[in-house]
Amino acid sequence: MNELGTGATTLLLMLAISLFMHEPWRWLGLAVGSRIDIQSPWFQWVRGVASALVAGLVVRLTLFPAGALAAVSSGVRLSAMAAGIAVFLFTGRHLGAGVGTGALVLVAGRLLFG
Amino acid sequence: MWKEAGIEPLTGKPIVFPSDDYELPRPARDDAWWRGLSRLGVFRKGLAVALEVPGLILLASAAGFGALARDAGLTVVDAVFMMGVFFALPAQVVMVDQLARGGALMGGALVVMLTGVRLVPMCVLLTPYLKGPRATRPGMLLAAHFIAVTAWMEGYRRLPRVPELHRFDYFIGIGTGLLIASLVGTAAGFLLAGTVPSLIAAVLLFLTPVYFLLALLSGATERADYLAIVAGLLLEPPLFLMVPGFDLLITGLLGGTLAFFASRLEKRT
Numbered sequence: 001m002n003e004l005g006t007g008a009t010t011l012l013l014m015l016a017i018s019l020f021m022h023e024p025w026r027w028l029g030l031a032v033g034s035r036i037d038i039q040s041p042w043f044q045w046v047r048g049v050a051s052a053l054v055a056g057l058v059v060r061l062t063l064f065p066a067g068a069l070a071a072v073s074s075g076v077r078l079s080a081m082a083a084g085i086a087v088f089l090f091t092g093r094h095l096g097a098g099v100g101t102g103a104l105v106l107v108a109g110r111l112l113f114g
Numbered sequence: 115m116w117k118e119a120g121i122e123p124l125t126g127k128p129i130v131f132p133s134d135d136y137e138l139p140r141p142a143r144d145d146a147w148w149r150g151l152s153r154l155g156v157f158r159k160g161l162a163v164a165l166e167v168p169g170l171i172l173l174a175s176a177a178g179f180g181a182l183a184r185d186a187g188l189t190v191v192d193a194v195f196m197m198g199v200f201f202a203l204p205a206q207v208v209m210v211d212q213l214a215r216g217g218a219l220m221g222g223a224l225v226v227m228l229t230g231v232r233l234v235p236m237c238v239l240l241t242p243y244l245k246g247p248r249a250t251r252p253g254m255l256l257a258a259h260f261i262a263v264t265a266w267m268e269g270y271r272r273l274p275r276v277p278e279l280h281r282f283d284y285f286i287g288i289g290t291g292l293l294i295a296s297l298v299g300t301a302a303g304f305l306l307a308g309t310v311p312s313l314i315a316a317v318l319l320f321l322t323p324v325y326f327l328l329a330l331l332s333g334a335t336e337r338a339d340y341l342a343i344v345a346g347l348l349l350e351p352p353l354f355l356m357v358p359g360f361d362l363l364i365t366g367l368l369g370g371t372l373a374f375f376a377s378r379l380e381k382r383t
Binding site for chain 2: 015018051093096
C-alpha cells in the first residue's frame with residue numbers, strides 16, 4: 001500500500017485518480033447523450049473490452065482470492081459460483097436470488113467439505 | 115417506433131432499440147401516484163429504492179469491498195472515501211486488489227480507467243430520461259456520478275414509468291439512497307471483517323465476484339456481450355499465471371477484441 005501513502009495523501013490520490021481517470025467517462029456519457037449511435041462498431045468493441053475485463057476480474061477474485069476467501073477450497077468457490085449463476089438464470093435473472101444462493105452454497109460447502 | 119436489433123441468446127426474445135423518431139414511453143403508473151408530491155417527496159420515493167433488493171445487494175457487496183479493503187491494508191476512512199468518490203465497485207476492487215498484490219499504482223490507475231469505459235453507454239442511455247425541466251448542469255454531473263451498475267439498472271427500469279417532470283428528482287433520490295447504502299455497507303464490512311468468523315468474512319469477499327458476474331449477465335443484451343464475458347472468463351486464468359499485473363488489461367483487450375470480431379463474423383455469415 002506504500003504507493004498510496006497515508007492519511008490525507010491517500011485521500012487526495014484517490015480523488016485525483018477518480019476525477020482524472022474514472023469520472024470523465026461519466027461526463028463523456030452525458031456529453032455524448034443521444035448524439036452518438038451506440039450501435040456503432042467502435043462502441044460495441046469498447047463494450048466487449050470492458051465486459052471481458054470485469055469477467056476476468058470475477059475469475060481472479062474467485063480462483064486466486066486474497067484473504068479469508070483463500071481458506072475456502074477452489075472446488076467449493078466454483079460450485080457456489082455455478083449455483084449462483086444457475087439460480088439467477090432459472091429465476092428469470094433475479095440478481096438477489098443468484099447472489100444469495102451463491103453465498104449459501106459457499107457456507108454449506110465450507111462447512112461440509114472445507 | 116422500435117427497431118429490432120437481434121435475438122437475446124438466453125431468452126430468445128427480440129432485442130429492441132429506440133429508433134430515431136423514438137418518443138419516451140408515457141408513464142404507465144397512474145399520475146395520481148405522483149400528483150401533489152413536492153420535489154422532496156419525489157426524492158424520498160427514490161431514496162426508498164435503497165430499502166429494496168438492489169439496495170440490499172449493494173449494501174452486501176459494498177461490505178465485501180470493505181472487507182477486501184481491510185485485507186489490503188486500507189483504513190476505514192480510505193475505504194469509505196474510495197466508495198464515495200468512485201461509486202463503481204469494479205474500479206475500486208481492481209485498484210485495491212492491484213495494490214494488495216504490490217502492483218504499480220499507475221498500472222492500477224490504468225485498469226481503473228478501462229473499467230470506467232463501461233459507464234459510458236450507461237450514462238448515454240440514461241441522459242434522455244434525466245434531461246428535463248428539473249435538471250441543472252451541476253445536477254446532471256451529480257446524477258452521472260450515481261450511474262454505476264445498480265443505480266443504472268434501477269433508473270433504466272423505473273424512469274420510463276415516471277412522469278417527465280419528476281424523473282430527475284426521482285433518480286437523484288435513487289442515487290443518494292444507493293450511495294448511502296454503499297457507504298454504510300463499506301464501513302460495516304470493514305469493521306465486521308476483523309471480528310466476525312472467517313467463514314462470514316469469506317462470504318463477504320465472495321459476494322463481490324458473484325454480484326459482478328450476475329450484474330454483467332443481466333446487463334448483457336447482445337451476443338457480443340456474452341462472447342466477451344466468456345472470453346474474459348477463459349483468458350484470465352492463463353494470463354494471470356503468465357503475466358501477473360497486466361492480466362486484467364490483456365484479458366480485457368484480447369477478450370473484447372476476439373468477441374467483437376467473432377460476433378461480426380457471425381453476423382456476416
